[in-house]
Amino acid sequence: MTAPLAYITGASSGLGQAMALRYHRAGYRLALVARRGAEVEAWARAQGIAPEHCSVLAADVRDIDAITAAGRACIAASGLPDVVIANAGISLGIDTAIFEDLEVMRRTYETNNIGMAATFQPFIAPMRDRGTGRLVGIASVAGIRGLPGHGAYCASKAAVISYLESLRGELRASGVRVVTVLPGYIATPLTAQNRYSMPFLMQPEDFADRAFDTITAGTSYRVIPWQMGVVARLMRALPNGLFDRLLVGRARKHRAGE
Structure with a gap:
């Protein structure tokens, strides 16, 4: 109980597992949350993580009762x-x-937005009472401008950015840091089926290293990798007409079942 503890949702694949492994290597105990708890337990054993250093909680972030109970x-x-x-x-x-x-849009908002708030909810008051803690939300550069066929995801991640900014203001004087991390393109199951170019594509392990440093520093907002941050700022500054012309002919994000 003396080692620090990291609580991570979405730990069954991709960024969640990469960050879990990074925190384990830094000496943290882990509390990992996923719908497929048995898969996470098997993965932790395969990584050589001792059971006393890693607890697994099975919960779906869309289920408010379940995810708050997990916390x-x-x-x-x-x-x-x-x-x-x-x-x-x-x-x-x-x-x-x-x-x-x-219905896909509803599910996206329930997962990416309500699920995030429900993940944080059990921890805010006790962290505020303690006077320390890190609440980290994984947003996306896709939240900076809308992309064709990607309305649900882009809108949900734009909402994540604004929500975390609001929460950061609420907790500013409490000692609890709110960190917004915006990944660019990372080689995970979420991006594997993308039908368009993905500049500055990163491996999850490289992302996890940079995210760990960002979170440890308590940085309020960071795009990873930094090159995507430059691209995002330029895209945000473009007039709508020019931005729209640049997207002509861009492949749409695949729909569910495609």
């Missing part, structure tokens, strides 16, 4: 985390002209 269970069993990383997220294309895709 309370973590506190009861392992203590109050030093770092909470709300990483769970989904990325699917939509076509608003197709009725069924409205």
Whole structure:
């Protein structure tokens, strides 16, 4: 119980596992949350992480009761985390002209937005009382400007950025740091099916190293890699007409089932 504790959602693959391994190597105990708890337990064993250093909680972030209960269970069993990383997220294309895709949009918001707030909820008051802690939200550069066929994901990540900014202001004087991390293109299952170019594509392990440093420093907002941050700022500054012309012919994000 003397080692620091990192609580990470979406730990069954991709960025979640990469960050879990990075925190383990830094000497942290882990509390990992995923819908597929058995898979996470098998992965932890394969990595040689001892059971006493890693607890696994099975919960779906879309289920508010389940994910908040997982947070309370973590506190009861392992203590109050030093770092909470709300990483769970989904990325699917939509076509608003197709009725069924409205349900995809709902699911995206429930996962990426409500799920993030519900992940943080059990920890905010006790962290504020303690006077320390890190609440980390994984956003995306896709939240900076809208992309064709990607309306649900882009909108959800834009909401993540604004939500975390609001939360940062609320907790500013408490000693609890709110960190917004915006990944660019990372080689994970979320990007494997993308039908367009992905500049500055990173491996999850490289992302995890940079994210760890960002979170440890308590930096409020960072795009990883920095090159995507430059691109994002330039894209944000473009007039709408020029931005729209640049996207002509760009492949749409694949829809669910494609």
